[in-house]
Amino acid sequence: MQSVFTGSVYVVRDNIDTDQIISAQYLNLVPTIPDEYKKLGTYALAGLPDSLYPIRFVAPGQPVGAYPIVVGGRNFGCGSSREHAPIALGSAGCKVVLAQSFARIFFRNSVATGELYPCECADRLCEILKTGDVVTVDLDKLTVTAKATGKVYSLKPLGDVKPVVDAGGLFNYARKTGMMPVSPG
Amino acid sequence: MTLTEKIMARAAGKGRVEAGDNVWVKADILMTHDVCGPGTIGVFKREFGAAAKVWDRKAVVIIPDHYIFTVDSKSNRNVDILRDFAREQEIAYFYDVIDSPAGTWKFDAAKGPLERQYGSHYAGVCHTALPQKGHTRPGEILFGTDSHTCMAGAFNEFATGIGNTDAGFVMGTGKLLLKVPETMHFRLEGKLQPGVMAKDVILHCIGEIGFDGATYRAMQFDGEGVRNLTMDDRMTIANMAIEAGGKNAIFEFDDQTRAAVDYRCKLNGTRADYQPVERDAAEKFVHETVVNLSKLEPTVACHPDPGQRKLARELVGMKLDRAYVGSCTGGKTSDFLEAARVLRGRKVVIDTFGVPATPEIVHDLQSAWWGDKSVWQILVEAGVQMTENAGCAACLGGPVDTFGRMNAPLKCISATNRNFPGRMGHRESQVFLASPATVAASALTGHITDPRDYLS
Ligand code: SF4
Secondary structure (H helix, E strand, O other), X not given: OOOEEEXXXXXXXXXXXXXXXXXXXXXXXXXXXXXXXXXXXXXXXXXXXXXXXXXXXXXXXXXXXXXXXXXXXOOEOEOOOOOXXXXXXXXXXXXXXXXOOEOHHHHHHHHHHOOOEEEEEOOOHHHHXXXXXXXXXXXXXXXXXXXXXXXXXXXXXXXXXXXXXXXXXXXXXXXXXXXXXXXOO | OOHHHHHHHHHHOOOOOOOOOEEEEEOOEEEEOOOOHHHHHHHHHHHHOOOOOOOOOOOEXXXXXXXXXXXXXXXXXXXXXXXXHHHHHOOOEEOOOOOOOOOOOOOOHHHOOOOOOOOOXXXXXXXXXXXXXXXXXXXXXXEEOOHHHHHHHHHOOEEEEOOHHHHHHHHHHOEXXXXXXXXXXXXXXXOOOOOOOHHHHHHHHHHHHOOOOOOOEEEEEEOHHHHHOOHHHHHHHHHHHHHHOOOEEEEOOOHHHHHHHHHHHHHHOOOOOOOOOOOOOOOOEEEEEEEEHHHOOOEEEOOOOOOOEEEHHHOOOOEOOEEEEEHHHHOOHHHHHHHHHHHOOOOOOOEEEEEOOOHHHHHHXXXXXXXXXXXXXXXXXXXXXXXXOOOOHHHHOOOOOOOOOEOOOOEEEEOOOOOOOOOOEOXXXXXXXXXXXXXXXXXXXXXXXXXXXXXX
16 A cells, blocks of 8 residues: 655645635536546646635646645635545545644545545644645655655554555445445445 | 434444444435535445445435526536436435426526526425425434535434535445544523524634634534524524534424424424434533623624624625625525515615525515515515525535626625635635625625614
8 A cells, every 4th residue: 555655745725625625616527427537636726716826736738736745724625525625636636635634524535535645744834835845745654754854744643544545435445344245236 | 421422322322422432323314415416326326336225215315406507517417317316216305406207407597597497396405405394303313415414403413414425325324434523512591682693693603613613523502592592593503513613513402493393294294203312411511602692793704714703893894796695504584584674675785696595485585575565575676686596506606607606706795604715606706704684784885784783
């Protein structure tokens, strides 16, 4: 299972709600339809106001973003229960979200879908890092290392959640651990 | 145990549970709608197989309500996906937009946005429709693929929003693994004064604890003040628990709860057996707030989050471009009555939209007379653009042709529940949350206005 992720970060602030992660106008897309899953990725974080975020998470015309790691502040993913939110991020190539805290349903949906690892970090990384900085996230050692400065920040333990995301979400995990029969039906 | 713990213990088949326990609970109702239903159905089929049956066809309630009155073809298609599934699964409670079970839904833009375009089964906004259609019962567990599912906590039940994957799991198994939340205690005293509404209560509470102050937690509302709140009031308050990050909100059970639930179950022929949960002496709370309802004033949550609390009178002079009364939170009959009280015989000076949450509310407003006019007429004559097409409309923006959507960077005062950037459309637009009375008063002046100025 991949536990180490290196790449550029995309940095957002506190209280990024699900409308900013995936604008409501794109909720007509159904995540379980493969084409629409891809399309959702192209709109990931498109709801961020241009005035605050001149660099877009997914560049116009690109199928996915250039940032495997999103860095947020407090209360990341607050707002609606739309699973489209972690799915849009995952579809756009995001593997890890580092935030000071997460809203409950976003956290749960990230894990249930297996789209990404929601990791809490006590440090205010959204003020330490800027978009484009390269970091290495190690989910076993629970560290984030900033390439430019060499500084290391620690993550809170992922606990029960990691094996579920590792398995690819709730259903795969339930099958793997014998909670559900292996084949559908 | 707190009210929430008692319900979860019962649903888990355990004598007691404590905050922090992970327990498998049995669902009584699973609700889904047109935005998350198709994805939930997709998960259900992918995981349980194409021939799988839902765990209980009478416990799955499907309510299209979000993106209905739009020409967007994918949105129209999503309603058709729900219909096909409801037919295939013989879902007992599917509130279709159209009457023909073999038809397809298409919105006719040529008829305009105001005139009714739904059939006789359509129920409108899910959270308001659930109690109206007799699906909220004390002591039960309600899951919904929508964050404002917490609204049903007004009826002394555990109700919470879940994602498609969790909902797909519930659809197949009737169960879900939940962590028992810690409970925050909000004891209400006194009585709301004229011009002050339930919306002001919850905006006040969110301001007290912050927009993430209830994250992972239950918000329990009780005390003698609850008796002075109608069921509509309690719904407004419970609805916005999620705006403080709450997992659920729950109210004490009383005679009003019983009367409302019994009436609705009987009217709709839904299951009427239920067992409320009552308070006991051994409740463990992680937080205590006492709210004196008599002292509250009209309150506003400023852009860009529901925790930006100010009193309406502190914001006088803040210029606005439009006003909006609607949504599960602020589009009930009582909400429009309060707006009408302010607007009667006067004229709005900014674009003002009125979207009743459900068809029943449209009917109420058109048939309730005040003097020689219906409430609906009073609102229309005051200049409010009232649509009969009950639904979510611009509360969450939606497709660009959605009624009332902000397609430009405007400033709106709204009786809805959420004001993060872009919530009602354009990502540079701004939303100020307030009670329907404050929205109405502000519509009369074009800037934020204390509704008490208009009550005489
Ligand atoms: S009215 Fe608004 S808050 Fe209520 S269910 Fe619809 S979109 Fe959600």
